[in-house]
Amino acid sequence: MTATHEVFNQVPPLTDFDAAYYPPILEALQREGAHDALEELHDLGRLAGSEEAQRWGDLAEAHPPVLRTHDRYGHRIDEVEYDPSYHRLMTTAVEMGLHGSPWADPNPHAHLIRAAKMAVWGQVDAGHGCPISMTYAVVPALRHNPELAARYEPLLTSRVYDPVLRPPLTKAGLIAGMSMTEKQGGSDVRAGTTRAVPQSDGSYLLTGHKWFTSAPMSDLFLVLAQAPGGLSCFLLPRVLPDGGRNRMHLQRLKDKLGNHSNASGEVEYDEAVAWLVGEEGRGVRTIIEMVNMTRLDCTIGTATGMRVGTAQAAHHAVHRSAFGAHLVDQPLMRNVLADLAVESEASTTVALWLAALTDRATAGDEQATMLRRISLSVSKYFVCKRGPIHAAEALECLGGNGYVEESRMPRLYREAPLLSVWEGSGNVAALDTLRAMAKQPESLQVFFDELDSTAGVDSRLDTAIAELKSSFGDLDSLEHRARRIVGDMALALQASLLVRYGHPAVADAFCVSRLSGDWGTVFGTLPTGIDTAAIIDRATPKVGS
Structure with a gap:
């Protein structure tokens, strides 16, 4: 029989590489003086780039969680079963301190280091990052009740993953979730109707239905x-101190576009026991502490997806030939790859800069706190909005191969919209920027002061900043123009950071394209004169490293 299935001109799998070897991540740590984290980060990077860890992600995605409402005898158990690979992913994340550990770490760069690790490990699987992120974010909110924080914070920051359902204070480590959204409200959490009835022992009994509860196990x-004093925040355990199951009933798991390894469920609370966090009537103010941390992770997660998509596209282009030459050597493909890489670097740079600001803000720096507040809203909106179109273009670089599940690109494509939806979709994020400015008018000046630190370095950036400032002249139409204004703020911030800290070729490409009035509507429209070789080289994985 004549051989018809000789395999050639196919790209080798992207495995056995150091996923931490990405210049914007390493440069951010070095710039902030967090050199002591590099060895551990590279250890994690080699694991993330290994065939074994990538297989964990594949299995967790292919075998989604399964809801078990009752046991074989008819007893209500409300449990979610996960593939063993999910628990391997969670174990690694907790042992590496990607959850609540920065709150107990005296390292002045603890939040930046954690963000860098999240960016590296997140490429293996996005779904398990949800409970990891919420555990990270719950700590500052929980501190509104010092007594509860004293009990639970040591376990939320412990580097032990213990998935067995037991009374929380008997475990070696805890994972936290969030239950806010109701059918009639969505992002309008004040429309919630779940009731909280105070008890004589200081607890409350919660009754109501939640439309989305992330990581319900x-x-x-x-x-x-809704407590007698208004919308309030509560801490609710899955298992009560006496070992009994709290009256938190899982109605069903959501059938989602992506994020398959992570369970999201509808929950019915039937006089479930909970304890007040903060004051009655100040629930939004309390839980926003948690939301502002998970929004940081939305930005980090989207930047991670961009990095992975760019890396896969560049790796493919290096090894694949078409029309007589490798794809990476063909001018138009180089334009696309460089454009994808620029977007990835800009997003990663701003995400890690926000994490470094978090370190300064938690240390009591008021200027850093204001700058972080407004810059986080700006970046959450814009970076996460760019994620889906970036994923689509990266997938297309692989052609038909990118549309096949085995390439992992469809998974990246499905994940991309989530982080724009989660913790406030586009309009909510854009309007939150205006809300931050309304509550603290000086925060806008703090933001502009940050941008002005680059004055005179790049004329294109100077012009963009001047035009941005003038756009705030018509206050009456501000809400109508919120997306445009917040997007321009994000571009100016990213350009400013790249001009100060980025590779010159990346900064130049960003400013000449993103700050120009004729910026193309698709990737691959960079003008001539760009140093695409340097940009693509920074984004291409170094297999064997």
């Missing part, structure tokens, strides 16, 4: 409910 949840 977590040990603890922050829940919003």
